[in-house]
Amino acid sequence: MVRRVSLVLGILILMVLINSVGIWANDYKLSVDDQLFISVWGHPDLQRQTVVGPDGKINFPLVGEIKAIGLTVKELTKVLDTRLRQYIKLQEAQVNVALEKYQRFRVTVLGEVNRPGTYQLQKGKRILDAISFAGGVNQLADLAHVKLTRNNKSLLIELESLLNGDNTLQNYKLEDGDVLYIPEDTIEVTVLGEVRKAGKYKLKRGVHLSDLIAQAGGLTDRASNKAKYISGKRTESLELAKIFNKKSNNPNLKNGDTVYIPKTKYDWQRFFFFVGGLNSLKDLLN
Structure with missing residues (x-):
């Protein structure tokens, strides 16, 4: 006993x-x-x-x-x-x-990194070390609003200046249980009508209307040169040819924007097929 x-x-x-x-x-x-x-x-x-x-x-x-x-x-x-x-x-x-x-501690890296997860680091490792272990940030990362959470208290980290070497004072030593969160810096926009892959897209903030059309696979053969750009309560008619040729303003898209590209009034594909057919008939008769 x-x-x-x-x-x-x-x-x-x-x-x-x-x-x-x-x-x-x-x-x-x-x-x-x-x-x-x-x-x-x-x-x-x-x-x-x-x-x-x-x-x-x-x-x-x-x-x-x-x-x-x-x-x-x-x-x-x-x-x-x-x-x-x-x-x-x-x-x-x-x-x-x-x-x-123990000489190692556990840090969790979440959000817009290539390999989010929990990592064991040696004592003395810092913020940039943890992000490196997580495969670095991806293209959707919001580098201006990174959060370091420790004991239920959060600190804002200006990661862009830290990565550029301009603000090394914020490269803090990490402790056991720390959580790094890198939010996404994206907008959600919609493109409808005569594009090859119409729908909603999540894109990096700062993209332009032409970037959205490219992301949607480009225009179809029946796309009009005129596009409707809806941003908030404002609707604007745009000429795509001028935008693509950099002769007109290429709008910087905002979250919630919609672009609609209607069909052209003229079916150019049928027109050229018809003209081509007439030329072939003319050659045959001659």
């Missing part, structure tokens, strides 16, 4: 040790200089603290060197258990490994 109570007490102490450092022991992968506390029930001579060495290994009595780097606490416990069974009799849950101090 006393032995069972002691075992339960030992497990509770180990749980407190894990929680006291706020560690996510289930998925944290061990790194160089991480400090571990290892105990084996019934063998107080095997209880000890150890540190993951520069070679990524720990040294433990009886079993010698074990590669710990890259393993979770659970995986290392299993390796120790297997190796120790060659020398002593063990029952289940008799090998306990607790992570007391």
Whole structure:
């Protein structure tokens, strides 16, 4: 009975040790200089603290060197258990490994990056390091309104100037549990009528009407030269030929804008087919 109570007490102490450092022991992968506390029930001579060495290994009595780097606490416990069974009799849950101090921490990068997710970084890493781990920002990123959240408090980061090297003071050191959020800088616009792929499009802020038409696959053969541009309560008639030839203003689109391109009044395709047919008949008669 006393032995069972002691075992339960030992497990509770180990749980407190894990929680006291706020560690996510289930998925944290061990790194160089991480400090571990290892105990084996019934063998107080095997209880000890150890540190993951520069070679990524720990040294433990009886079993010698074990590669710990890259393993979770659970995986290392299993390796120790297997190796120790060659020398002593063990029952289940008799090998306990607790992570007391760790050199890596977890940061989450969300939003408009190429590989959003949670990353383990070494202590001392900064905002730009985390974004690099996440594959960098994508073309839809709003670099002016990046948020760093720590302990439920958010700080606005001017990422564009940071990337350009103009404001390195904002390249803050990160801490365990930090969240970086890079919002999208996009607008949603609609193109209807004589384009090859009519519909709604999410585009980078700052695009022009000609960019939207290109995104929609270009004009059909029956597209009119006249287009209706609807922005808010304002409707404007535009000549596409002048826009494409840079002889007229190419509107900078805003969120919610709509472009409508009607059919031309003249079916030029049929006209040219008809003219071509007449020429062929004339050649045949001659």
